[in-house]
Amino acid sequence: MGRPLFPEPSSDQPLFEVMLAQALERARARLHAYAWLTQQAHLVIQVHEVPIGRIVQQAMGPYSRAVSRRYRRPGHHFGRAYRAILLKRTEHLPELVRYIHLAPLMAGKVEDLRDYVANSHRAYLGLCETRWLTTLLVYTQLAQRGFAGTEGYGRFMAQGEAPAIAEARLGGRGMPLAAFCRWLHQVESGRPPLEQIIEAVCQRLGLAPEDLQSSGRPVLPLARALIAWHATQGGGFSLATVARRLDRSPSTLHAAMRRHRAVRPRFFQVPLVQLIEDSPHGDTEREE
Numbered sequence: 001m002g003r004p005l006f007p008e009p010s011s012d013q014p015l016f017e018v019m020l021a022q023a024l025e026r027a028r029a030r031l032h033a034y035a036w037l038t039q040q041a042h043l044v045i046q047v048h049e050v051p052i053g054r055i056v057q058q059a060m061g062p063y064s065r066a067v068s069r070r071y072r073r074p075g076h077h078f079g080r081a082y083r084a085i086l087l088k089r090t091e092h093l094p095e096l097v098r099y100i101h102l103a104p105l106m107a108g109k110v111e112d113l114r115d116y117v118a119n120s121h122r123a124y125l126g127l128c129e130t131r132w133l134t135t136l137l138v139y140t141q142l143a144q145r146g147f148a149g150t151e152g153y154g155r156f157m158a159q160g161e162a163p164a165i166a167e168a169r170l171g172g173r174g175m176p177l178a179a180f181c182r183w184l185h186q187v188e189s190g191r192p193p194l195e196q197i198i199e200a201v202c203q204r205l206g207l208a209p210e211d212l213q214s215s216g217r218p219v220l221p222l223a224r225a226l227i228a229w230h231a232t233q234g235g236g237f238s239l240a241t242v243a244r245r246l247d248r249s250p251s252t253l254h255a256a257m258r259r260h261r262a263v264r265p266r267f268f269q270v271p272l273v274q275l276i277e278d279s280p281h282g283d284t285e286r287e288e
Contacts, residue, residue, distance in 0.1 A: 004039060009118075013118065015063065016063045022058075023058035023059040028048040028049070029048055030046040031044065032046060032093065032097060033119075033138075035120070037104065090137065094145075098271075099273070120135075125153065159271060193237075194235065197231050197275075201227045222260050224253060226268065230275065233272075239253060239254065
């Protein structure tokens with residue numbers, strides 16, 4: 001077992017946050033999200049000129065030495081080096097922030113994220129203010145998808161919270177960080193994300209992508225609604241772009257999303273990253 005991040009949370013967490021804020025300010029870096037777990041610190045940092053390694057060193061190094069002196073423990077407080085994941089483009093930043101914010105829920109630390117004070121979720125909800133956190137970019141991107149302000153952020157998070165709670169109660173741990181990173185890599189590497197979403201939805205419903213051009217099967221409107229939902233809410237596509245690909249009008253897809261979310265909500269509660277990760281090997285759900 002490794003050492004806890006904060007041996008005494010009431011005093012050690014504020015100390016760490018002060019040192020992190022100082023490192024961010026010196027580097028002119030922006031922190032978009034964070035979550036403190038028992039033995040891990042998750043950070044979403046946008047660097048300027050100073051490399052991420054130096055920022056981490058300037059925050060973790062002084063904190064490690066301070067904790068070692070305070071508790072008279074020899075050696076480095078952190079058991080292993082940090083792991084950095086590069087996000088080349090920002091359109092999937094909201095998904096990354098949601099992944100970070102859901103970490104305490106998946107770890108079984110809390111059933112309501114509003115009760116967890118060791119991450120930036122409460123700040124995004126407007127329940128507290130963290131001066132060294134920036135929320136503007138995530139808010140802007142979510143507003144472009146129809147999730148405006150703190151209320152929109154709450155709805156966006158709710159898409160991932162329901163399945164996360166259900167899986168945590170069953171003893172699951174959700175999508176591992178490595179799997180989430182593989183999905184990000186697939187998106188960043190140039191495979192058409194919209195086609196990937198279409199394939200994942202069709203896989204889940206037992207369809208082939210070419211079936212979407214046919215008619216007469218009750219499952220097809222659901223499939224198109226799911227594709228439109230995941231593409232616009234999680235993939236960053238406009239409804240007009242999805243409508244052109246599916247050969248349907250935006251108003252038709254909008255109505256289908258509203259109707260099917262009301263009568264078949266469980267299909268819309270699976271996060272996009274999980275849907276894509278499961279699609280090559282996932283079980284098929286048929287809805288005829």
